[in-house]
Amino acid sequence: MSPNDDHQPAPLPEGLLLAYYGDDFTGSTDAMEAMTAAGVPTVLFLAPPTPEALQRFPGVRCVGLAGSSRGRSPEWMRAELPQAFASLKALGAPILHYKVCSTFDSSPSLGSIGCAIEIGLQHMGGHWSPTVVGAPRLRRYQVFGHLFAAVDGVGxxxxxxxxxxxxxxTPMGESDLRRHLAAQTPRRMGLVDMVQLKSGDAHAQLTACRQPEADEAGATSPQAEAPIVFIDVLDEDTLLEAGRLVWRQRGQGLFSASSSGLCYALTAYWRSEGWLPAHTALPETQPVSQIAAVSGSCSPVSAAQIRWARAHGFATERLAVAACLQPARREAELQRVLAQAGQALSAGRSALVFSAEGPDDPEVLAFDQHAAQAGLSRTEAARCVGACLAEVMKRLLDQHPLRRIVVAGGDSSGEVASVLGLDALTVLARLTPGAPLCRAWSTHPQRDGLEVVLKGGQMGGESFYGQALHGG
Structure with missing residues (x-):
């Protein structure tokens, strides 16, 4: 603890500790896993929770709301996020977390994190807005404000x-997150770096960051009153210190746009104070006889996972993107894919339907052309593909009452959860970091209790689908 931090730690308050809005569905389950695994009972809702809905989950300490703002415009965000933030603030948690991807990918025109921060601060207030993006468990590291990510052991x-x-x-052309975010909001920004965290100077640096800037006339602007302060996270020590700083300086409430790194940081600090069990563990995922999966991700990680599934007995079927974008051809394409996947499931095999196999897939390279021919924007076309994959999954489940399904890709996950009529999710078991096995809660008896894995494109190893099937 910094010697300048005179706030004495107190036990965790009663009630909710954190409320969060996930900017996509896969990221929402990532945050839920981080809290649940640390011993903080968490439930993720798919619509703003009501008091009646919360009564179904006694003892919950963290509540999430899965959203889709990562793929939306600032205009959409200004229309939709205020209601979502207001519903979460009303729950009374001291920290309102806007959960973003651990790669912070966003832009001024799509998934603007800066726009979300402005809206969130209007609702939550606070003297500063911390941003924690690094998450060593997910192989994400922030050093002197720059974000790094590891792939196959290479950073x-x-x-x-x-x-x-x-x-x-949303390609990332800048690793300095302050410079990246400055294109999305004019709000003043600061940084508490890893050296300050390790030397005990974090509180003093935060105090300096929070000092309002004055113009030539000596007046301060509203934009200067609550700066955005990035906090480096490189390892478990800096993770804990980031959690200490945020929790001890939360004041009457904070709004934070952060990855699940914030969840890992807070729980690390709470654990260090003895407020959470020193050792907790989620159950292992148990095997099932077969699964159905859909993938809308175009990442190379997802491509390797599709290739592994194909080589290990899965029936893999490509969804033709061009046909999905044309209303006159869409139903015939859905029927074709359903016939192939359904035949495999009837034979006892697992089935995987995908729309892309890596960033160099011809369907990915021709996506803009397909969208233009269909008279759709890129965003509209992407949502249409997600909706088609969701319809595939819905019809497969209607015909084959499976116990477990997997969805890869944030947009696809949101569409699937919506079309299946799911109300909420809780973590059931661990599978791979950032993509746990979840239990679905639904008023539809045939969906209630369904086991669901929502996987981001960068999550999991090559044999991910084998893990989802065989467990462990």
């Missing part, structure tokens, strides 16, 4: 990352 600065630097929608 890359994000603007040189083999996937994120060439992301088809």
């Amino acid at each position: 890359y600065r994000l603007d040189r990352h083999p996937t994120m630097s060439r992301h088809p929608v």
